[in-house]
Amino acid sequence: MISSPVRSLTRTLIWRLIAFQIAGLVLILVLVVGTLSATGLLVNLETEDETIAILQEALARDENNGLLLRPTPALADLRSKVPDHWFIVRDQNGQRLAEGQPPSVFARIGASLDEIGQARLGWNMADDSSSRPTARMKWIDTQAGRVQILTGSGPQVTPHKILMATSLVISSLILPSLVPLIIATIVVTPVVIRRALAGLSEAAAQARDIDINQLHTRLSADAVPSEAAPLVQAINDALDRLEREYEGQQRFLMAAAHELRTPIAVLQVRLESLAEGAVKDRLLEALNRLANLAGQLLDIQRLSQSAPEFARIDLVDLARRVASDLAPLAIAAGYEPALESDVDEMPIDGDQSSLERALTNLIQNAIQHGGRRGTITITVGSDYSISVTDEGDGVPAERNEDIFKPFHRLHPQRSGAGLGLHLVREIVRRHGGRITVINVPHGGACFRMTFRPPRQSASR
Incomplete structure (x- = not known):
């Protein structure tokens, strides 16, 4: 019969904890991305911050000191990837530069935010925020001087935005949380299990010392975890049954050996009365072996029942x-x-x-x-x-x-x-x-x- 390999409790627990942690963080990822996608707080934020950075590099002045956008590759890529993007650029003199179709609610709001360095503009979650536009405002320094950029994109959730949001959540939340959790699980779990099962190791050491001469020994369950206590109790119950059976067999053997001595003595007396010869010698030799066996059985029983x-x-x-x-x-x-x-x-x-x-x-x-x-x-x-x-x-x-x-x-x-x-x-x-x-x-x-x-x- 081929025995199955012994499973490691520590290894099993580590893998299950890691799987549980990954599942939990994936669930958190789904909830976060789903919530932020529904509210527009994240998918647009990634695009808006990217738009502000691209505009910062592309802004310049024309010969009349007006605001203009240089045709940079990043700006062209933004226009192709986010066709519904929009922005409004204002300098400290009130000059404006706009692109796209800014929602009317944000078209004239820039002047009222001159005293604010940056802001996130959106709606209460109780509102139907998933269908309403959001915006990002920030004052930045560019080649055209210090300007205010107000930008946003359409409220619809696209696969590209979901992918961007998922990547951002994984890099900023999931990975920083998962890696320390896995390391802590691998390091801490063996220590916790070793300490929790220390009592079980002591019981195993006691079991290794039990032999035929120490059947009265029982395993201690004082330091054993409650989950393993039934196993220790079952082993002690089995030892109780073995000890009772063994003592019964010992009593039987001793009684049998005692009972044999009387007929052996009678046989020896009768054989001694026979005439000398080879038959008598063989019978006496066989009887001597039988007497010796009975004596050995008695000696073994005495050794097992009393200390010399x-x-x-x-x-x-x-x-x-x-x-x-x-x-x-x-x-x-x-x-x-x-x-x-x-x-x-x-x-x-x-x-x-x-x-x-x-x-x-x-x-x-x-x-x-x-x-x-x-x-x-x-x-x-x-x-x-x-x-x-x-x-x-x-x-x-x-x-x-x-x-x-x-x-x-x-x-x-x-x-x-x-x-x-x-x-x-x-x-x-x-x-x-x-x-x-x-x-x-x-x-x-x-x-x-x-x-x-x-x-x-x-x-x-």
Whole structure:
């Protein structure tokens, strides 16, 4: 099954905010241009300001000191683009120069505006202003001297005027607003989301720490946004159900392991009464494996339900006693047991019974997989370690981690439940140590348990 790509909340929110901002500004553009076009306040203003600038360059005096317009290219372009334009030019002496058809309402208004530098002349919006002319008045300095220009164009809205108005609104309003908004969105949105979801990140960190030994842990929803709180609660509810199911399975396994011990003991007594022979040996060996499996199940349950009680123990003494107990089993399987130690004693803080069980499982693992040949060596090192080495086929490097998983067997066709090494690793972990496996040069595997040094006593 191909999983869909993970969507980024930050990227999605940024794009949607930008799209919303653009849509909002486009709506503003439509409203502004529509309103100004209807009132004539903008489309004419652009043309009128352009007309004033063109007239400023074209105005001059004739030989009689009268006003005239020089035939500039800009003036010719204006006359072709805005055929309904009109203007009235007055100097300070009252001379006039006019072109087009000025509306009667503006034809004689110039003299009354001599004391005003510039003005916009129009109508109230309550009036039907879209069908009534507007005008622009401004005093400017030209080659013909200081003059008053009153100009305007027809009230009709043309595509050219709409385009000019749209361009003006985009350049003066939309772009100056949109660019900072987009930049602020790109910069601020990740910060806002990161702070808003900080509680969710903490909950995710808590979830990563949950394992089979910490099923009682629950995610905290105190700092989680209210929108994500149902997800956190659903996860906690799922953990509640998993914990109840797991505890039920654990109780079942412990009860089953306890129940197995009685029939195993009865079988052992009855098998011991049989006549010596190969059949008896095979039956006793099979019964021993069954008893070992029941013991491993009980040990796993005890480890999961209670913390070990640590005391000062000696690894050398522990190795000597376990090796002595298992020596007959190793010899009967065709091995030569050996105990080596670099030191006379090696104290650590640990649980005596669980460490004995861990070492027993390693030796039994070596007996089972050592090829029934060579030496099984138990070594206590000066680095607070104890190792078991056999001369079998070794462990493939790519399987070094798999062999410690519960119910995993290196050779599925062989006997064993695959719990021994898993139990060993759990015991070592509870002691704050680590277990490693390497293949020795002459053949075989070496399992080494390394523990922490003992705590120094407070008293001297």
